[in-house]
Amino acid sequence: MIRALTVSLLLAASPAALAQVPVPAPAPEPAVSLTLRPDLQRPGPPxxxxxxxxxxxxxxxxxxxxxxxxxxxxxxxxxxxxxxxxxxxxxxxxxxxxxxxxxxxxxxxxxxxxxxxxxxxxxxxxxxxxxxxxxxxxxxxxxxxxxxxxxxxxxxxxxxxxxxxxxxxxxxxxxxxxxxxxxxxxxxxxxxxxxxxxxxxxxxxxxxxxxxxxxxxxxxxxxxxxxxxxxxxxxxxxxxxxxxxxxxxxxxxxxxxxxxxxxxxxxxxxxxxxxxxxxxxxxxxxxxxxxxxxxxxxxxxxxxxxxxxxxxxxxxxxxxxxxxxxxxxxxxxxxxxxxxxxxxxxxxxxxxxxxxxxxxxxxxxxxxxxxxxxxxxxxxxxxxxxxxxxxxxxxxxxxxxxxxxxxxxxxxxxGYRLVPVDDEDTVGAVSPDGKQLVLVHVNAGVVPRRLTIGVSGAKVVQRIVTDATHTAASGSVVPLAGPRSITTLVVALR
The missing domain is CATH 3.20.20.80 (Glycosidases)
Structure with a gap:
């Protein structure tokens, strides 16, 4: 549990410093596979x-x-x-x-x-x-x-x-x-x-x-x-x-x-x-x-x-x-x-x-x-x-x-533009220059999900997780969404 922050502690710590330790690489475990297919040809307004x-x-x-x-x-x-x-x-x-x-x-x-x-x-x-x-x-x-x-x-x-x-x-x-x-x-x-x-x-x-x-x-x-x-x-x-x-x-x-x-x-x-x-x-x-x-x-x-x-x-x-x-x-x-x-x-x-x-x-x-x-x-x-x-x-x-x-x-x-993603639990957005894709995926279940990005040449460069033990923490770029978690994937596009 996150403890109450008094004024003195607040002055000493930035929000970024409050994030918990990095997310480790996930251990092998039973999981379902899910391919996320963003439609980069249909971006919304900025x-x-x-x-x-x-x-x-x-x-x-x-x-x-x-x-x-x-x-x-x-x-x-x-x-x-x-x-x-x-x-x-x-x-x-x-x-x-x-x-x-x-x-x-x-x-x-x-x-x-x-x-x-x-x-x-x-x-x-x-x-x-x-x-x-x-x-x-x-x-x-x-x-x-x-x-x-x-x-x-x-x-x-x-x-x-x-x-x-x-x-x-x-x-x-x-x-x-x-x-x-x-x-x-x-x-x-x-x-x-x-x-x-x-x-x-x-x-x-x-x-x-x-x-x-x-x-x-x-x-x-x-x-x-x-x-x-x-x-x-x-x-x-x-x-x-x-x-x-x-x-x-x-x-x-x-x-x-x-x-x-x-x-x-x-x-x-x-x-x-x-x-x-x-x-x-x-x-x-x-x-x-x-x-x-x-x-x-x-x-x-x-x-x-x-x-x-x-x-x-x-x-x-x-x-x-x-x-x-x-x-x-x-x-x-x-x-x-x-x-x-x-x-x-x-x-x-x-x-x-x-x-x-x-x-x-x-x-x-x-x-x-x-x-x-x-x-x-x-x-x-x-x-x-x-x-x-x-x-x-x-x-x-x-x-x-x-x-x-x-x-x-x-x-x-x-400046990012929302793009359709064919998964109910995922929202996507592409950067103004078209070189970066952000996917936010919510796994409210108890089974891990192995995520695949259905875009040719896409490469996950950052994975950020909030779950019962992590608070917007970065770590391994393995695209896996753990149970009861919110996972943000930053993806480099060709």
Missing amino acids: FEGWGTALAWFAHVTGGYPDPVREKLADLFYGPEGLGWTIARYNIGGGDAPETKPYLRPGADVPGFWRRPAGMLGNDWWNPADPAMWNWSADANQRWWLDAIRRRVKAPIFEAFSNSPPWFMTVSGRVSGAEKGTDDNLRPGQEARFADYLATVVDKLQKAHRITFRTLSPVNEPNTDYWFAANTQEGAHWSPERQAKMIDAADRALKARGLKTGIAAPDETNSHLFVRDWEGYPPETRARIGQLNVHSYGTLHQTAVRDIARAHGIRLWMSENDTPLDKDPENFGGIASPLVFAEHVVHDLKRLEPVAWVFWQAVERQTTAAGDGQSGGGNWGLVKMAYTPASDAEHPIHITRKYWAMAQFSRYIRP
Whole structure:
């Protein structure tokens, strides 16, 4: 098991140094033979990379002492970490100051509005009045924007919203309407909400010297689980209201002369994505520069792929985290990493997206002393107690899922192109110059697999393994996938 890393140990060890000893040459043992046949004649568009949503962990960890937050940023965006290049910034809605706190730790992302003293009701906000804005809000999450910009040569930033501010909602809460099937944005508020989002995008771009390439104005919109009793921000949007909001957001961005495009619909799964898309009029579809879909359900993923292809729109898998259901928290366990890795492989094969974005990289530790909150099983790549920034120590627990992620993100790099592979458990990508092939193979079974590359002249030059005893460790180039393992093969092509 990987032990908790205290601040002092983190300062002394890089992510690369944390990998275990090299994988030895496999001993002779019964195995099945499997030939992997990548179709190098059908490469996809250039892959843009990997990343995470900054909600909610960045709202917590961005306020931690420098040694802790810098180490976290290195783990995810540093060249010796996961090498991520994408970040999704959450523009908070924000509840009324008098509302009793009810959102889960980290989920209470503040809004950028300010309500002057004596203002009552929900029609007081005037976006043209500078006194109605609070540009010092959300300092912790914004710290991550600067940290990523310092580490990544050409980062891709996206802004996204989970809910309008409370005073634009029907329920008066950012967690949703009273019923999960009811839209929570008050009728006729689309333009005001769009003005809010576009103004925040504009101000943060200038303040942090970054570019938000896209703005996603709705999140998992056509679901039935955004209701007022929730403990996180969320809002239901019917396809008709989604279209109105997309139109309004696009107009607001253009009115400010911003080049930021619209991403939509950030639906929770492909089945609902297709339903949303069917409800958009042609003029709304034309405003969308990027299609975002989550993969919390895998039905109809190829339908989403075909929509993106047919309309010539860039496609992201913009949110997922998949631990094994009811798997007890175990930083070193292999069960959840295998489920996660299989999910990534299938997403890449079925959706063929140009980016794959994690939900939140740091999750609360279930058993954290003094945290006072239940955690999330094996959600997240790093586990920490969400404790006050003033605490003396903030132990970081790197889970084996982190190393499962490394099997993909360290080797399928921006500019690589996904290629079809005729094996359900393998995803492939070819380098920009066509001289290198990367294959990531997941063997969730108990029988070893001897792998053959079905490409003339192909030569395995590196083999990287994460299993129950190794963490993204390099070793023998014998192309064998051990039981219950994730194996990355780097292959030289003629």
